[in-house]
Amino acid sequence: MAQMEAPNQSFRYSDIVVAVAVLTTVIMMIIPLSPVILDMLLIFNITIAMLILLSTMFIKGTLEISVFPSLLLITTLFRLSLNVSSTRLVLLDGYAGQVIAKFGSFVLAGSVIVGFIIFLILVVIQFIVITKGSERVAEVAARFTLDAMPGKQMAIDADLNAGLINESDAKQRRKDIQREADFYGAMDGATKFVKGDAIAGIVIVIVNIIGGFIIGVLQRGMSIGEAASVYTLLTVGDGLVTQIPALLISIATGIIVTRAASEGNLGQDLTSQLFRRPKVLFIAAGLLALLGTIGLPPLPFFTISILLAILGYRMMKSEEKTAVAEVEKAQEEEMEEIKKPENVISLLNVDPLELEMGYALIPLVDAQQGGDLLDRVIMIRRQCALELGLVVPPIRLRDNMQLKPNTYSIKIKGVEVASGELLLDHYLAMSPGFEDDTISGIETIEPAFGLPAKWITTDIKDQAELAGYTVVDPPSVVATHLTEVIKSHAHEIMGRQDVQSLVDHVKQSHPAVVAELIPDLMTIGELQKVLSGLLKERVPIRDLVTIMESLADHARMTKDNDVLIEYARQSLARQIVKTYIVPGTNQLSVIALDPSLENQIRESIEQTEHGTYLALDPTQAQRILSALVSEVERVSQLGYQPIVLCAPIVRLYFKRLTERVVPQLTVLSYNEVGTNYEIQTIGMVS
The missing domain is CATH 4.10.860 (DNA Excision Repair, Uvrb; Chain A)
Structure with a gap:
């Protein structure tokens, strides 16, 4: 505690000392000083100048010496008072102390002309080079600092709103910006003191030489040569004693106004x-x-x-x-991190989506080798957002040496759900429905939809396209497969946090809808189940406002998620049915269910406290599925997309009954179709 208080004790009366020193400086211009006191003050002036210069070289930021503009004024005033005192002694006594005499004799080295030229060179260096440059830099710095203040204030507010800093940090940063603006504004004016000091130095030297020459010849009876030698020696010595500290402070001014963004002091920055x-x-x-x-x-x-x-x-x-040491340090830190028990938790993180590739497929990702798979992944996420309304989490792409060189694997939450094999120097040609023997290639299966295809070489690509084949390159095969996997498993990918992000987005434009539904009528988890149920049948959830309004209307009557999903589908009926309408018409071709079959399914629905399910006899269920598969195959051969139309209460349970056998089958209810469309029955399941 005593050590901490020592500096405070030392500078307890510093404010009084500085005030007295400034007043004394002004009084020195009036009261004559003895040569001994003048010597001490001249040495003190040189010392102060050296301290200021060294301080500016060791600071990291201008605010560490924010008192510099005031210090510049005080030191300039002090030098001018010394000039007045020394001029008085030189003209009255012809002697101004040992410091001035030694400086003059040392620099002149027996030649008055040489000493005077050296003095003029120092003044020119200070006035034209250093002072002029410092003045311009200070002016520009002040202007740019003031112009940048609004932007810096906005950046602080943005960081504060984002939670990157707290209120105390923001307050301190605002204070620093204000101090910095005040500092450069003051420096813009303070550099004029240095410029004026240089001009005053030249004028004082000329006055001293002329005045000393007149006094020496006319009053003291000196010869012209003797008067010129004595007074020129004293004048040049006086000028050097005061101009050297002025030069040091001018250099310090230039250093402090030219300091840009840095992480260390001037010496460290220069060497590094x-x-x-x-x-x-x-x-x-x-x-x-x-x-x-x-x-x-x-x-x-x-x-x-x-x-x-x-x-x-x-x-x-x-x-x-250093490079070797950094590598070793990184390895040691990695080993230490692995050894720490608390870091085992980081190993539990599972990526929502992963695409692993064998080493031969790495060129698909490497942009330097022409790979554009990363750009395609970005477009896939954009496409899924537009088509499904789902914000797909970032997809991690990595190589896996355990895979075959040309194989890739798609994983969801760490578990493989799909895979495929590519030939990078080939194209995948999918058959138009008939085989052309002139198109030779390696037989394979298109991974996204399971269609028969061939890997063909580049030289027969045009021939295959003319023959009606659909020809795609390997990156398109991966991108299509990945897109299809995301669409098929969208209900697994979307979690509660994703739903919360969607709700927050809706809340910005429709706060009343969100406030009515959440949390009074439904929780985030219940909303997630409804949205997952829609995505499972590839119903887009992009119109989340309509979905939430429908749920708000019906959530008071029932908590059954299956029923709420049906209500949500009915609110999106136009959007759902539009996908299956024959282009250019209002015609919808469907497969109907026999009324007796609908009644049988309706009577088999069992309701329990945990929800409802279909309790259908296995033999009867098998006959229904067999009839459905036959009808779907017949309709597909006629060129129609298989769509089953049934009663609303039956739709969900019939879909669940058939999704294992015909997973891509579309099942619609009468309430979803409405009266605006022309229904064409092209088959019946009975």
Whole structure:
């Protein structure tokens, strides 16, 4: 605790000290100072300048030294007061302390002209190069920072609404944005102090030289050469003592306004970004060595070339060691993660949909080899959303070395439900209903619908198409098979969380519908059972608003999911029947049920506390199925799609009776067809 309080004790009266120092700086312009005190203040000025420069080099963000604009004003005022004090001593006494005298004699080195030229060069560097650039950068930074404030504020609000940050973090980030805008706005004005300081330095030197020359010759009786030597030495020394700290602070100003986004301080950023590419160092070393061999001084060029080559070699070895260390660290972390007992839970995750492929089928996925299966998977999810109203979860594609090279496997919740085999250098040709002996290929079965087909080579593709065959490439075979599997198992894929997402989507546009149904009349689980029942018979659930309105109307009367499914189907009757209408007409061709058969099925329906089921004699059920299969085959040979039309109370139980034998059979009820369509009976099951 004592260690924590020590800094606070040290800076307890810092505000009073700074206030007194600023006032003293102003008073120094009026009250004469002794040469000893002036020496101490000049050294203090150099020290402050060095501290400011080093501080700007070690900060990671501009807000770490947000007081810099005010500091720039104070240091400028301090230097000007020192200029006034030193000018007073130079003109009155011809002596302004040891620091100014030593600086002047050291830099001049016996030549007044050389010293004056060096001083002018320093002033030009500060005024034209550093100060001018810093001023422009500060102006642009202030403008862009202010323009970007609304966007940053919106980004903070978006992160807050998304739950990525809490209210405290948002408040701090808003405060930082405001402080950053204030900082760059202040820096835009503060750079004018540095510019004015440089101009003042030039004016003071000229005044000192002219004034000293006049006083030396006219008042002190010095010769022209002696006066020029003494006062020029003192003036140049005075100028250097004050301009060197000014140059350091100008550099610090340039550094702080040119700092962009970084993760470390200036030194770390420079070394990590400038010397992290060994190839660059090797090329530079080679160019320097080449220049040293074509006539330029070999010693300096070869020396620097060798240093760069050594540095590049060390960087390359360091990168190799770092890469190896990262791989080893990743392996160790992976082993540690596996050993942790709590991470066993992650192994229990099961992907809703998976497509595993043998190694020979990897080119289907690799975009660099022309594979577009990933794009096709995206289109499949889009197609299922449009046709079924189902948001298909992400499909994981992976290779499986345990599969045969040309085989793929489709899994739902970790269990294989379908598979197929492809020949990548062939096309799959499906027969038009008759065989053409001129089309030769490898006999196979189309995996999606079980149709007879052939794998044919590329050179007879056009010939097969002219013969009436349907020819598709291997990626289309996989995509079609995957689409058919998703449609057939849509009721298994959709879970409660998916239903909740659909309900949330509906709630945005129809909140009253959702509020009426959930949770008072139905739970999410009960709604899922109804939607799954619809998807099981490939009834689209895209019009979820209509489905939920129908359920809200009837859920008060019954809790039987089977009955609710029938009500939902009736609300979607137009959408269901439209799929089976003969194009261009209102005609619906169906297979009817014998009235006595309907009565028999109706009388066999048993109702229990757990629901209803069909209690039909096995022998009778077998005769019904045999008659149905015969009728379906006859209708299919005539070119019609088999559709059974029956009474509403019978529809669901007849569908369940037949789905194992004729899984793709469409069963409609009279209530679904309505009176707008012309019914054509093309068969009867009796």
